[in-house]
Amino acid sequence: MVSGVVRKVLATLPPLAMASFFLLFSLADPGLAQESHEGAEAAHEEGHEDHGSRAGDSSLFMELFGHLEPHAIFGVWMGGDEGFHVFTPHDLDNSDEPFELNPETGKLEVDPNDLQWDSHGNPLLHKSSQSLNEEWDEMKGGGMGFLIYNINTVMWIAGLLLMLIFIPVASKARRRSGEPPRGAAYGLLESLVQFVRDDMVYAVMGEGAGRRFVPLFLTQFFFVLFMNMMALVPMGHVGGTATGNLAVTGGLALTTLIWIHLSGIREHGFVSHWKNFVPQGLPWFVLPIIVPVEILGMLVKPAALTIRLFANLTAGHLIVLGLFGLVFFFDSIPIALPIMGMSIAIYCLELFVCFVQAYIFTYLSIVFLGASVHPDH
Secondary structure, three states, rough: OHHHHHHHHHHOOHHHHHHHHOOOOOOOHHHOOOOOOOHHHHHHHHHHOOOOOOOOOOOHHHHHHHHHHHOOOEEEOOOOOOOOOOOOEEEEEEOEEEEOEOOOOOOOOHHHHHHHHHOOOOEEEEOOHHHHHHHHHHHHHHHHEEEEEHHHHHHHHHHHHHHHHHHHHHHHHHOOOOOOOOOHHHHHHHHHHHHHHHHHHHHHHHHHHHHHHHHHHHHHHHHHHHHHHOOOOOOOOOOHHHHHHHHHHHHHHHHHHHHHHHHHHHHHHHHHHHOOOOOOOOHHHHHHHHHHHHHHHHHHHHHHHHHHHHHHHHHHHHHHHHHHHHHHOOOOHHHHHHHHHHHHHHHHHHHHHHHHHHHHHHHHHHHHHHHOOOOOO
């Protein structure tokens, strides 16, 4: 029966594949991809001078859009005089000078009254791990450090949800082998797994070649889906739109690119894999044109995956934030009511987009990988 086959698929989902999938890029530094806090403290001060008089002030839109930027939650420093420790990476005080160690205690003591604040209402932090290391290397007596962003925590939570859901389900599937599924949650999960397996993986790659890739693409689909949906859930300081960040979508696309070439090399051998990118039987004088085009196409595939997922998730949030901004811009209740209704409608549409973008990203990855394994198709 189909349900029995799906149980076997669930039972063979390797936890290591899930963990390695998101740990590959979970420490990506989104601060390097979106360093745009210049002048944020000034915007914060201007925005809080008078909360009740923002009508006609177009700068409030940029303040709202600023909430999509990643922000550091905490930092980790290793080595130096203090060894390994976790800290709050406050950057500059009111005099634009880095905080220094207290000579008496040997610790970094931060007075909240001395902090600069960004437009989010949070202390102004280091923009990237690079700036952290440049400013703190001498202060800490050597060592190195890195920042943990809200984007990182969202990825970790999504990966944790994958393991908390699939590992118990796989274990239950082994115990109940041959029995019909019970419960709405199990039935829903089985339907989604069956859809990814039959209508996506097998439909493109065939059952024989696609079977070994089912765990990979199930992991990819649910990982992207969970991150998309978590972007719609208020999670406070640790939450955010992970797939609305180029560092994250680029990491996902890089994973697909690596699997494309590893699978092709495994299937055809190292030399034959690269030869498959050039169609057979072409005249020699066409090769100088075809080879650069194929190389460009190999780079365009992960770029398309990166930009498509990033743009679609960011666009929805920009629309909702823009509608919220109109409420304060016009400062009118009659205008606010229909705008809020439109915001709710767009928010519901975003829920649909979460599934669509997870499907598109996974399906395109299947197509690209399938073309590497079966270049004749």
